[in-house]
């Protein structure tokens with residue numbers, strides 16, 4: 260028997276209460292499912308994900324990001340963004356965090372692993388607000404393989420594969436750039452064009468492979484004698500260029516003479532003797548790319564005509 264103090268709900272009311280309980284359980288189940296779905300997405304993402312608080316400290320992260328940087332998950336929660344960001348100072352990073360707006364940021368960068376090595380990263384940042392707190396959501400994609408491929412493509416597009424010298428297209432681009440720079444700053448610019456002597460005889464006597472080895476060996480000699488900032492280019496078969504930013508005529512003539520002596524002194528076994536002839540010029544006022552190259556070519560021709568294995572110049576006045 261029911262007491263009057265504890266009445267059973269009327270059947271209609273009881274059904275309504277059951278519906279409400281069922282509905283709440285259903286909604287809670289859905290929310291739990293959603294939470295697990297988002298959690299799975301976060302945890303299993305192929306990209307590193309890290310959420311920062313306003314102070315730049317790790318608020319949340321996933322295993323992938325910890326693996327990317329070489330930390331354990333426990334260690335990750337002790338870190339700030341400046342423990343892995345490569346380049347900006349903690350102050351700059353704090354300023355970046357303050358400035359991140361609705362659009363976020365997307366850029367390529369590098370991050371420092373626990374062992375100090377660098378990893379190439381494509382980074383997407385966005386701002387969010389959670390329980391009244393500003394959070395920065397960062398998705399970090401490891402782009403090491405892409406960067407290696409890009410560097411390889413750039414190398415192949417700009418380098419002569421036999422000698423490792425800059426190829427003609429890239430050398431021309433650099434020459435045009437340095438001419439503009441010399442004009443703008445009023446600095447000297449030296450250019451040396453050189454060509455191996457009687458190279459056809461070397462090929463004919465020792466074969467094409469021996470000729471190739473000589474070209475590579477000459478490039479070694481050149482590499483050892485140039486300064487950082489000088490550019491070595493392969494202009495044609497056995498014809499090379501040396502771009503000397505900041506060098507006046509005396510410097511450029513000196514560089515060419517050192518090279519001439521270095522090549523002559525080098526042992527290119529089985530080839531008995533290798534020499535080269537050099538045309539040296541310095542950019543004249545109002546002179547353009549074509550006129551400068553032409554003058555270097557004329558100077559080189561003069562060296563060949565005068566007996567080879569020598570350095571000549573042609574004045575730009």
Ligand SMILES: Nc1nc2c(ncn2[C@@H]2O[C@H](COP(=O)(O)OP(=O)(O)OP(=O)(O)O)[C@@H](O)[C@H]2O)c(=O)[nH]1
Nearest residue numbers: 454455456457458459460462467468470471496497
């Ligand atoms: N082994 C090799 N030979 C090359 C390459 N490119 C061009 N040559 C050869 O270089 C030779 C150049 O010959 P020439 O232009 O007659 O010049 P040279 O014999 O050096 O004579 P001078 O320049 O007048 O001293 C040719 O036999 C080309 O086949 C290369 O990549 N490898």
